[in-house]
Amino acid sequence: MDSGLRVLLSTVLCLSQSLLISCSSQYPSFRSEPASLVQSQGSVARLLCSVSPPSAVVSWRFGGRPLDRDTLPGVEFHDGSLTISSLQSGHVGIYQCVARLAHGPAIVSRHARVAIAEISEYENGRRRSLSVQEGSSVLIECPLPHSVPPALPRLRVRGERIEVSTDDYLVLPSGNLQILSVSDRHQGMYRCGAFNPVTGETVMQPHGTKLSVKHSVSPPPVRIVYPTAPRTVLVQQSQPLTLECVVSGSPAPAAKWLKNGKEVTPGPSQQQHNNLVFVAVARSDEGSYTCAAETKQGTVIGANYTVNVLEPASITEGPTNQIVSPGSSARFTCLATGNPSPNITWLFNADPITPSGRFQISGSSLVITDVTLQDGGVFQCILDNGIGSAQSCGILTTQTGMCLSS
Incomplete structure (x- = not known):
């Protein structure tokens, strides 16, 4: 047989054997990963984890360390899942599910954050008084207190509870209350309130705001009542957003919105009573926004937001499977998106990789030089930016030198 043909056949045989090794070797995978949760203190919390193959052994980590009943009292393990019988402050943190096969290969899940629902009280401030000219617009500021998860507005308007907007009152997601055209019937006491949807707890402002209406022959001047200073807004992707703009005057002029200096046209956002409303925010909605209104003298006044x-x-x-010979190099890449930029952690068979002479980490890449047979296994990247977590892995197969002989 021609020597060139023998080399070709040997190479094909070598690749076939390598692929056979890669395909026939079992590696663990997740059918479902644990998800972050927020629950009431004292409630039962469950983190679900389903892996394949069935022979994979499931264990858990808490704060990056192995977890068992001794290290964290009050946890139970059943069919791979974790149950906290009574959620307490000591259980708050980051959990991960680990799937490992008897012969070594292992993977770890993305981060699952466990938090306790809570809501803070309003500050014990003084009662406020607000005197507004009839026919003008007014905003009663009711910033929501700290709450996990975020609180929903619950206001008391002249003794009556209001949760959603009415013909007279516009209840905004921030907790603020807007009255579009004030009249005598709006006079009275207004109290801010907030509701935690998990605990079911409602907290109310200790005092409140007393609104009185004054009458004048001359109409109120056009001015922007809210916001009175530039504001920066942080909002999570796909969440709703309302940029508030309250313009006084009788009648109050219609405002227009500008984004980065250009007028906002109807599309992902819609204007509602001079407020700019987004149903689901996208990254492309980032930028500088201005609510602009024109006075009777033709002067343009504005209020600014940065989103x-x-x-x-x-x-x-994510990383792709690779087949390499001992002594050669392998590179795994993990390209990521997120805001803020995520941190990347590399693992080998579920254990964090410490950069060394042979293991080099640079940005989104991991390079293994002078590969050995012991390097065969699962290389995995885990991302986290405080908003969310993700993971992906690739398998490194080392082919033996026996199949290289001709």
């Missing part, structure tokens, strides 16, 4: 959109970490291109 920053937070995006959960995600992987656009």
Whole structure:
């Protein structure tokens, strides 16, 4: 047989054997990964984890360390899942599910954050008084207190509870209350309130705001009542957003919105009573916004917002499976998106990789030089940016030198 043909056949045989090794070797994978949760203190919390093949052994990590009943009291394990019988402050943190096969290969899940629902009280401030000219617009500021998850507005308007907007009152997601055209019937006491949707707890402002209406022959001047100073807004991708703009005057002029100096046209956002409303924010909605109104003298006045959109970490291109010979090099790449930029952690068979002479980490890449047979296994990247977490892995197969002989 011709020597060139023998080399070709040997190469084909070598690749076939390598592919056979890669395909026939079992590696663990996740059918479902644990998800972050927020629950009431004392409730039962469950983190679900399903892996394949069935022979894979499931364990858990808490804060990056192995977890068992001794290290964290109050946890139970059943069919791969984790149950916290009574959620307490000591259980708050980051959990991960680990799937490992008897012969070594292992993977770890993305981060699952466990938090306790809570809501803070309003500050014990003084009662406020607000005197507004009849026919003008007014905003009663009711910033929501700290809450996990975010609170929903619950207001008391002249003794009556209001949760959603009415013909007279516009209840905004921030908690603020807007009255479009004030009249005598709006006089009275207004109290801010907030509701935690998980605990079911409602907190009310200790005092409130007393609104009185004054009458004048001359109409109120056109001015922007809210916001009175530039504001920066952080909003998570796909969440709703309302940029508030309250313009006084009788009648109050219609405002127009500008984004980065150009007028906003109807599309992803819609104007509602001079407010700019987004149903689901996208990264492309980031930018500088101005609410502009014109006075009777023709002067343009404005209020400014800067919108920053937070995006959960995600992987656009994960590591790919590789087959290499001992002594050669291998490179794994993990391309990511997210705002803020995610941190990347590399692991080998579920154990964090410490950069060394042979293991070099640079940006989104991991390079293994002088590969040995012991390097065969699962290389994995885990992303986290505080908004979300993701993971992806690639298998490194080392081919033996026996199949290289001709």
